[in-house]
Amino acid sequence: MVNFEQEVLMRSQEVPVVVDFWAPWCGPCQTLGPIIEELAKEAAGKWELVKVNSDEQQEVSAQYKIRSIPAVKMFYMGEVKAEFTGALPKHQIQQWLKEHLPDEFGDQLSVYVDMLFTEQHEKAVQNLEGFLELNPEHIEAQLWLAAATVGTHPERAEISLPESHQFHALSGYVKDIADLMKCNEKSGEKMQLYIANARQALKNYQYELLIQELISATLLDKNYCNELPRRAAVALFLMLGTQHEITKKYRRQFDMALY
Structure with a gap:
């Protein structure tokens, strides 16, 4: 279980946190998961990935109005800054990250x-x-x-x-x-x-x-x-x-x- 308060909301005060809402039975989630995990490794700490099982953490999913999965939300300074749904291809996720990650400069x-x-x-x-x-x-x-x-x-x-x-x-x-x-x-x-x-x-x-x-x-x-x-x-x-x-x-x- 993910400690959402600590691992997402508090952590996002220091670095952007991308949350992947998924479930084991979700076919598109299995497609998206490895792609976004690979991108998180390539980011080398520029942003962090947290995966939330929407079945196990239904209260969190309801709080952030997760109606279909996979659903991905970017948190920064405790707030949702960007989001998308569905299993996007890698190049589209890269573009999404490029457009929405906070600019260090x-x-x-x-x-x-x-x-x-x-x-x-x-x-x-x-x-x-x-x-x-x-x-x-x-x-x-x-x-x-x-x-x-x-x-x-x-x-x-x-x-x-x-x-x-x-x-x-x-x-x-x-x-x-x-x-x-x-x-x-x-x-x-x-x-x-x-x-x-x-x-x-x-x-x-x-x-x-x-x-x-x-x-x-x-x-x-x-x-x-x-x-x-x-x-x-x-x-x-x-x-x-x-x-x-x-x-x-x-x-x-x-x-x-x-x-």
Whole structure:
């Protein structure tokens, strides 16, 4: 019998714990078991596996609403962070682990991201570039570097992610801003001026001027280049966050420009 409180909830305060709910009579459980056990060995302590016999521990199974098995749940800091049911193939479980395991570099990356839209922008870019030299496959860092340098390197925004990926939305925001540097749709002189000014502001990290030009372009022609000014402005607001001074100052003005 598994001491769930100690082996899962308490242990997950230190390291992610993946719980495999199974039963001896369950055919798919016999398929999944060896695969997930092998992955746990390969993890070498990055996460731990606990197998819970759902017949023997019905109270635990009921508490976590196990209605069919095999059922796999990832616990971290005492909470369920991710889950799946059924006997998935090894490569799908590996992808699930990759997407949901806590990021050991998350705190470090958050510091760099917080610096991006401040006067420390150039230092943040240098830090992100250094971070990616050590962690070249880190998707979130790739996306934030793309966001930070989209004015000079719009090609960095071409990161394709499935809709289910946790950073799919961020990828879309970066691409919307990158479109600002690539759209060549013909327009009147005023629109050309707004877009040119917006591009220059983006290259110079002048985000307040950038949003001003995007609002002006939205007022002039909402449909320009597949609603480019609107898409780029929304993406910028979302990346800046609701508490950034630019968002607070210009979001209402932008919303009014849409109607």
